[in-house]
Amino acid sequence: MTGARLLIDFAGSDPVAGLLAAQIGADGTLQTVTASHTFGPQDTVWFCSQNGFFDAVDRCQSTGATVNVIVRRAAKSPARHHPLQYDLLKTLVAKVSGFSLRLFALGEAAATEIRASGLECEPLVSPQGGGAQTFGRAEFNASQSRFRLLSENRDSVLDFDAINWARLARDYRLSAVQEDPPDLIDIAEFANRLPAKQPADRSDFLFVTPNGVGLGHLTRQLAIAKELQNASPDPDQVKIAFWCFSRAATIIQRAGYSVFLRHNADHLGADTPPWQQWETQAFAHHLRHSRPTAVIADGSRIEPFIVDAMKQPGCHHARLFWIRRGMWRADADDRSLADVRFCDRVLIPGDLASAADPGATARSNPHPAGLSSLVTxxxxxxxxxxxxxxxxxxxxxLGIGIGRGKTCLVSLGGEAFARTSIIHDKLIEAARKARVRLIWAQSPMAARPSVDNDNEERVSLYPVTPYLAAFDGVVAATGYNTFHELMLQCTCPVLFVPTTNERLDDQAARARFASEQGWAEILEHETGEEEEAKLDAFFQQLRQSQPVSRPALRRDGAIEMATEILNATTARGTS
Structure with a gap:
């Protein structure tokens, strides 16, 4: 015997499963049916088609379960095989025993046709149902298996299997014509009568943090999480959690947020396909139980487990936001830009060096936008x-004392790709000659410039910015966060040492732009330039203690992103 469960047959990409979960108000008890499931007397089982029921009827016998079957009309015209299916279903209805069986149809027209075959069937949605607010129209193109999405400011396309259709029905009225297959007409009728979403008692936000090269993804998400709380009149009604793959998860915990610590396939030494399947099911389980209003991912793509989980029944509630910074290297693979079709919003954090952006994100995206809109x-x-x-x-x-001469902070990035050893000795020698004291930043993911060197002074800093006044100069890598913290909130001399072998971020282009604007110096140590002369000149500038003029922080991107997220998640849609 099993405990009480709500089970929905989820056969591949059948959109009815997702729509059904939205219609019956599926909650944390929902599971999807697999071939290995056994049923018990407390179970309520929904089969989204007669074919799914045919495959499982033997497993239903003598279980005491409540079994509901949605009888579907033909998926293609003309309907040659459905009379035979109706006859088979009638035979099974007469012979079933040991469980309760009810038949439903997606709409009134379908119920009328099915009843004419001699089956007792009722429409799943009454003519008085529905009321979801829509902002556009999703026209079927059955021959290409895609929608055309039309609204006041949108004309895009979306493949049928891209998302859970309950997410689509939240904002779009599905539009079928008489020439469409009967089953599509029924699905459109069903989707357009989903109940309207009721205001939530609280706002739940789930950030998905990848295991990136450094702390960039995590830092941006923390900034936005803070502003989501600040924007709420009642912070107790805001719940923020992190689905975190980063090795720096303790930073999130120290900030006061819940962390679901995850491990990717590399961490576990696992093959990717089974790990992907496992992570998809775990994420779907979380979405059904916690029902966040938004999933907020930061990275160069939307991870497949997020997409696959959000397609599953009961996982339609959340809007999906993609924080995707620019300044991709010109040679970077841009295929992941197609992931925009899965998102409600693509949020682009502004970059002071965007005029020097050589990559794909600086050009028009060649892939269809799908549901998404882009906000910079x-x-x-x-x-x-x-x-x-x-x-x-x-x-x-920091414990570095007062009045002990000139000091320079050295912060050269995440350990996975930094090559500080290349310039380490030259940096130390140039500082010694200039009588400048070096303080090496040791963040949770920073590389040490040398191994077991007790003569080096190190401080553990995260975030660095509040402590910048302690230093007379900074030598740093040119990742997004370090660059903007320094350029917007620091007046001392800065020497950028871009990491040019980083996978995606074009640090060199960002650093060159800053140099051209007179905001900072640049040492491209991987190009073979005269490093000693460059370092000597920088430390002489540092000793002069002249402030450097840089841009002012007039707008706050974290506040703007939080506002976009809040505005989108408070829009009324389907439950």
Whole structure:
């Protein structure tokens, strides 16, 4: 015997399963039916077609379960085989025993046809049902298995199997014509009568954090999470959690957020396909139980497990936001830009160096937009001007003393790709000659410039920005977050050492732009330039203690992104 469960047959990409879960108000008890499922007397089982029921009828016998079957009309015209299916179903109805069986149709026209064959059948949705607000029309193109999405500001296409149709019906009225196959006409009628979504008691946001090269993804998400809480009149009604693959998950915990710590296939030494299947089921289970209003992913693509999980029954509630920064390397693979079709919004954090962007994100996306709209905000930074400490307070907090000459912070990025050893000795020698004290930043994912060197002073910093006043200069890599924290909130001399072998981010283009604007110096140590002379000149500039003029932080990208997320998630749609 099994406990009480709500089971929905989910055969491949059949959209009815997702629509059905939205119609019957499926909650955390929902599971999808597999061939290995056994049923018990407390189970309510829904089969989304007579074919699914035919395959499982033997497993239903003598279980005491409540079995509901949606009888479907022909998926193609003319309907040659359905009279035979109706006859077979009549035979089975007469012979079933040991479980309760009811037959439903997706709409009134389908119910009338099925009853004419001699089967007792009722429409699943009454003519008085429905009421979901829609903002456009989704026209069927049955021959190409895709929708044409039309609204006041959109004319795009979306493949039938791209998303859960309950997500689509939240914003679009499905539009079928008489020439469409009967089953598509029935599905459109069913989708357009889904119940309207009721206001939620609280706002739940789930951030998906990849295991990136550094802390960029995590930092942007923390900045946005903070602003989502700040924007709420009642922070207790905002629940924020992180589905986190990052090795720096403790930073999220220290910020006060719940963390679901995950491991990718590489972490586990697992083959990717079975790991992908496992992670999809785990994520779908979480979506059904927690029912977040938004899933917010930051990365160069939308991970397949997110897409696959959100297609499953009961996983339609959340809107999907993709935080996708620009400045991709010109030679980077741009196929993942097609992932826009899965999203409600693509949020682009502004980049001060966007004029020098050589990559695919600076051009028009050749892939259909699907549901998504693209929004570019101001740069996103975690630390605000009010977070900055005075020089005395910063030095005291770091334990580096007061009045001990000129100091320079060295922060050269995540350990996976930094090559600090290439310039390590030259950097130390140039600082020694200039009588500048080096302080090496050791973040949770930073590389050490050398191994077991007790003569180096190290401080553990995250975030760095509040402590910048402690230093007279900074030598840093040119990742998105470091670049913008320094250029927007630092007035001391900065020397950028871009990591040119990083997988996607064009740090070199960003650093060159800053150099051209007079905001910073650049040392392209992997190009073979005269490093000693460049380092000597930088440390002489540092000793002069002249402030450097840089852009002012007039707009806050984290606030703008939080506003976009809140506006989209408060729009009324299907439940």
């Amino acid at each position: 905000t101001a740069p996103v930074v975690l630390s605000k001007p009010d977070d900055r400490l005075t020089r005395r307070a910063a030095r005291r907090a």
